[in-house]
Amino acid sequence: MKLYASNELKSRLTHAAANGSVIAADILSELKKNRPAQEIIRGSYNFLSTKRKWTDCGSFRKIRIVFTAFNKDPEHPNFPDRNNPQAPWFPENRTDLEPSTFIEQFKNLREYTSCEISYFRSAITLDSKVSVRLHTGMNDFLDAYQESNYSSITDGDTSTLHNSCMRYEDKARNAADFYANFAGAGILVARDEGNNVIGRAVVWRKAVWNTTGMPAIQVSVLDRIYTSHAFVMDLIRKQAGSLGINLRKKYNDYTHPEDFISMSQIPGMAEEPGTEVHVRLSVKVPAFRWHKKGVPYLDTFHYIHLNGSRLELTNHNGCTAIASCQHTQGCATALRYVCPQCGGIHEDSNRLYCNVCYPLYYTQTAFGTIMKGTPVEYKGKIYPSTLFKKGRPIPGFKSYLQIQKLFIS
Incomplete structure (x- = not known):
């Protein structure tokens, strides 16, 4: 008897193979x-198919695929549906097989690694071809972050994509x-054929590798990957590699911001692709360009x-770090303070000015310490006149006003 397989099984195997599963490709070849x-098959298994098992997880549904097969003798005189050609597809005549057990039924397949089996188990849950593309526009980021654009289906009880604190429209x-x-x-965005977002990762195209005693080197970095399906992480990494991105995170989390793996050769560096590196990186940005309030939660470059x-956005703390961007409410947390007069950094939360500027603009009187100068109204608020020149904020104060926006959610 020939080997039969349902259309859904063939479709899922075809898409899983197209999405990188070597096991799916091998099974298709056997079929x-x-x-x-x-x-081809051990024992009497035939009429192969799949069964979808669902779990409601709130904002998404988890799908688990089990395989089913007919393993009875349809010609046996005691088989109740012996003369019915549809009998092998009746639920009562079928046996459920977990993915690993299903794979083992094929006689001619090699032994697979646990990683290959896990990849197959994840990839088979998505009956769709996945595309991964790099985008740079604001609307591209918005589409990738908004929860309304996510796939409603995942392959696990938890989904880093659906649990992201930045998924709400305002954030x-x-x-x-x-x-x-x-x-x-x-941003690298993975989508299914229905244009649903199933994975995303920020790409820092102009990060700087800072090594003491060495010239700074520009590198590109793949940040933390958020997915609804585990196998999509590999597809995003593969696409990043094909684009020549230099580094990816060694651990896909927020607690190891300085640990990376080299993905491609970096000019001027000896590290080969695949090398693990512990490195301090930064991204330079103009201080006056940020015109909104607050900052998003950042996984890696979370120090300002x-x-x-x-x-500079960096992955490490230091004496020039003024803020951390790991607040889920969409604002920065102050680490140090900026003097509105000179723009210098100080650590006294009880003083607005640094130690150098403070005595220049405050004086001690019989009634206590008072500020020198006259009050000036600027954009509805009262400030000391010493912070203005010809009615405009001096450079240090202008920088101070912009930086303060980072701390407002």
């Missing part, structure tokens, strides 16, 4: 062979503006440093 079933819009118009980043008139 296409014009040989008796007993030469997604702010994040999109920040990445596209302030940080100059790109002030170097002169420039802000």
Whole structure:
């Protein structure tokens, strides 16, 4: 008897193979062979198909695929549906097989690694071809971040994509503006054939590798990957590699911001692709360009440093770090403070001015410490006149006003 397979099984295997599953490709190859079933499958299994099992997880539904097969003798005199050609497809005549067990039924397949089996188990849950593309526009970021554009189906009980704190419209819009118009980043987005987002990852195209005693080197970095299906992470990494992106995170989380793996050769560096590196990186941005309030939650470049008139997003703390961007409410957390007069950094939360500027603008009287100068109204608020020149904020104060927006959600 020939080997039969349902259309859904063939479709899922075809898409899983197209999405990178070597096991799916091998099984498809076996199914296409014009040989008796007993030469391909162990035992008496035939009429292969799939069954979808669903779990409601709130904002999404988890799907689990089990395989089913007919393993009875349809010609046996005691078989109740012996003369019915549809009998092998009746639920009561079928046996459920977990993915690993299903794979083992094929006689001619090699032994697969646990990673290959896990990939197959995930890929078979999505009956669609996946596309991964790099985007740079604000609307591209917005589409990738908004929860309404996500696939409603996942392959697990938890989904980093659906649990992202930036998935809500207001935070997604702010994040999109920040990445596209302030940080100059790109984003890799994975979509299914229905145009649903199933994965995303920020790409930092102009990060700087800082090594003591060595010239700074520009590198591109693939940040943390958020997905609804586990196998999509591999597809995003593969696409990043094909684009020549230099580094990816070693651990796909927010707790290891300095650990990376080299993906492509970096000019001027000895590290080969696949090398693990512990490195400090930064992304330079103009301090005066950010025109909105707050900042998005950042996984890797979550420290804001002030170097002169420039802000830098970095993956490490330091004496010039003024804020951290890992607040889920969409604003920065102050680490140090910026003097509105000179733009210098200080650590006294009880003082607005640094130690150098403070005695220049405050004086001690019999009634206590008072500020010198006269009050000036600027955009509805009262400030000391010393912070203005010809009615306009001095450079240090202008920078201060822009930086303060980072802390407002």
